[in-house]
Amino acid sequence: MTRALIVGGGVAGPVTAMALREAGIEAVVHEAYPTGADDIGAFLTIMHNGLDALRAIGAEQCVVDRSFAADGLDLYTGTGHLVSEARWHTDVTGPRTLRRSTLYRALHDEAARRGVQIRHGKRLVRAEHTADGVRATFEDGSRAEGDVLVGADGLRSVTRRILDPTAPEPRYTGLNVFYGYTEGLAPTTAPGRYHMITGSRAFFGHATAPDGRTWWFARVPGDELRGGSPGEWAEQASAAFADDDTPAAAIVRASGEIRGGNAYDVPSTPVWHDGRLVLVGDAAHAASPAAGQGASMALEDAVVLAMCLRDLPGPQAAFEVYERVRRARVEALVEISAGLGANRTADSYSFYRHHIEWNRPVDDPAGRVQGDRP
Ligand SMILES: Cc1cc2nc3c(=O)[nH]c(=O)nc-3n(C[C@H](O)[C@H](O)[C@H](O)COP(=O)(O)OP(=O)(O)OC[C@H]3O[C@@H](n4cnc5c(N)ncnc54)[C@H](O)[C@@H]3O)c2cc1C
The missing domain is CATH 3.30.9.30 (D-Amino Acid Oxidase; Chain A, domain 2)
Incomplete structure (x- = not known):
C-alpha cells in the first residue's frame, strides 16, 4: 500500500498523515475549509496519553511549544469547599492547554514541514471503491484516488455516512x-x-x-x-x-x-471500515467534552492506524486490528465522559496511562496487540 487519502485537517487528519509518512506511506490531507478549520473560540487540553501518541512519531514538541502546562487540578463545590486535589507531572509529559485553532495550526505546520501535502477547500461529498483502491469526489468537482481513504472529518463525518447511511447522528x-x-x-x-x-x-x-x-x-x-x-x-x-x-x-x-x-457525542458507530474506507477520531467516536479526552483519543487513533497499515498484510487486516484495539477504549471513554457531564463521578484518570511503542511491531491479528486493554 503506498497512498492514502485523508479527509479532514483537524486533529486526527494531519497526525494520521504524519504517522503514515513515518510508516513509508504517502498521505494527502483534504480539508473542507479554505484556510484550515477555525475554532469556535474554544481551547482544549491534550492529556498525557495524547502527548504520548504524538511522541511516538516525534511530533509532541510542536504542541508543547504553543501551549501551557498544567500541573494539577483542584475540585471545589459550589459553596467554595475544596473536595480534592490532583497533581500531575510538570514536565512535558503533562497535560498542555491551547486554543483549538492553535492546535490545528501547530499540527498543520508540522505536517507541512515533514512534506505532507494539505489541500484546502476540498469538502468530501462522495467516495467509491475502484478496482484497486478508492476514489473521492469533492464539492468543487475535483477527484482524488488512493489505496485507502481515512475519514478524519469529525463529529458530522460524511465518511461515516458513506460507510453506513444508517449510522447514528450526533446526540445532544x-x-x-x-x-x-x-x-x-x-x-x-x-x-x-x-x-x-x-x-x-x-x-x-x-x-x-x-x-x-x-x-x-x-x-x-x-x-x-x-x-x-x-x-x-x-x-x-x-x-x-x-x-x-x-x-x-x-x-x-x-x-x-x-x-x-x-x-x-456519538456513543457507538457500528461500521468503522469497509476494507478501503476507515474512520478515525470524532468521525468514529465522539465524546462529550467533559473528560477532556476527545483530541487525545483522536491522536491515539491516528498513530495506531498507521502502525496497523505499516505492519499488517493489506488494508482489510489492518482495519480489523485497528478497530479491535481501539473500539473498547474509545467507547468506554464516551460513556465516562457522558457520566461526568451528568455530574456522575467516574475515573477518567485511568485513560491517561496509555503508551504506544511505535517501534514495536503490531502483532498477528489473532494475537493480542499493543494498546489492547488487559
Ligand atoms: C467545546 C469542546 C471542548 C473540547 N475540549 C476538549 C479537551 O479539552 N480535550 C480534548 O482532548 N478534546 C476536547 N474536545 C474534543 C476535541 O475537540 C475533538 O475530539 C477533536 O477535535 C477530534 O479531532 P478530529 O480530528 O477527529 O475532528 P476535528 O478536530 O473536528 O476535525 C475534523 C476536520 O474535518 C474537516 N471536515 C469536516 N467535514 C469534511 C468534509 N466533508 N471534507 C473535508 N473535510 C471535512 C473539518 O473542517 C475539520 O477540520 C472538545 C470538544 C468540544 C466541542
Whole structure:
C-alpha cells in the first residue's frame, strides 16, 4: 500500500498523515475549509496519553511549544469547599492547554514541514471503491484516488455516512458549553493549575494562562443553543453560577471574549471500515467534552492506524486490528465522559496511562496487540 487519502485537517487528519509518512506511506490531507478549520473560540487540553501518541512519531514538541502546562487540578463545590486535589507531572509529559485553532495550526505546520501535502477547500461529498483502491469526489468537482481513504472529518463525518447511511447522528448531551478569556483580574489560580467547580446548577473550570489571563469554560444544562450573541452567552453562563459562593460568575461577567455552543457525542458507530474506507477520531467516536479526552483519543487513533497499515498484510487486516484495539477504549471513554457531564463521578484518570511503542511491531491479528486493554 503506498497512498492514502485523508479527509479532514483537524486533529486526527494531519497526525494520521504524519504517522503514515513515518510508516513509508504517502498521505494527502483534504480539508473542507479554505484556510484550515477555525475554532469556535474554544481551547482544549491534550492529556498525557495524547502527548504520548504524538511522541511516538516525534511530533509532541510542536504542541508543547504553543501551549501551557498544567500541573494539577483542584475540585471545589459550589459553596467554595475544596473536595480534592490532583497533581500531575510538570514536565512535558503533562497535560498542555491551547486554543483549538492553535492546535490545528501547530499540527498543520508540522505536517507541512515533514512534506505532507494539505489541500484546502476540498469538502468530501462522495467516495467509491475502484478496482484497486478508492476514489473521492469533492464539492468543487475535483477527484482524488488512493489505496485507502481515512475519514478524519469529525463529529458530522460524511465518511461515516458513506460507510453506513444508517449510522447514528450526533446526540445532544443536554449541555451548553461556554468558553471565555478574562483579563484584568488578579490571577484566579496558581499558574497552570486548573480549578474545577461543581456548582449547584452547572460545572465551571478555569486556569491562569502565562499571560495572566483567566481561561475558563462552563457546562450548563439547557436546550440546544441555536446561535446567540456574546452578551446572551455571558448572561446565561453567569446566571448559572449566580447562587454559588465561587468566583465563576464574576469571571464570566468580566470576560472580554466569550463563545457559546453545545456538547454532542456519538456513543457507538457500528461500521468503522469497509476494507478501503476507515474512520478515525470524532468521525468514529465522539465524546462529550467533559473528560477532556476527545483530541487525545483522536491522536491515539491516528498513530495506531498507521502502525496497523505499516505492519499488517493489506488494508482489510489492518482495519480489523485497528478497530479491535481501539473500539473498547474509545467507547468506554464516551460513556465516562457522558457520566461526568451528568455530574456522575467516574475515573477518567485511568485513560491517561496509555503508551504506544511505535517501534514495536503490531502483532498477528489473532494475537493480542499493543494498546489492547488487559
Ligand atoms: C467545546 C469542546 C471542548 C473540547 N475540549 C476538549 C479537551 O479539552 N480535550 C480534548 O482532548 N478534546 C476536547 N474536545 C474534543 C476535541 O475537540 C475533538 O475530539 C477533536 O477535535 C477530534 O479531532 P478530529 O480530528 O477527529 O475532528 P476535528 O478536530 O473536528 O476535525 C475534523 C476536520 O474535518 C474537516 N471536515 C469536516 N467535514 C469534511 C468534509 N466533508 N471534507 C473535508 N473535510 C471535512 C473539518 O473542517 C475539520 O477540520 C472538545 C470538544 C468540544 C466541542
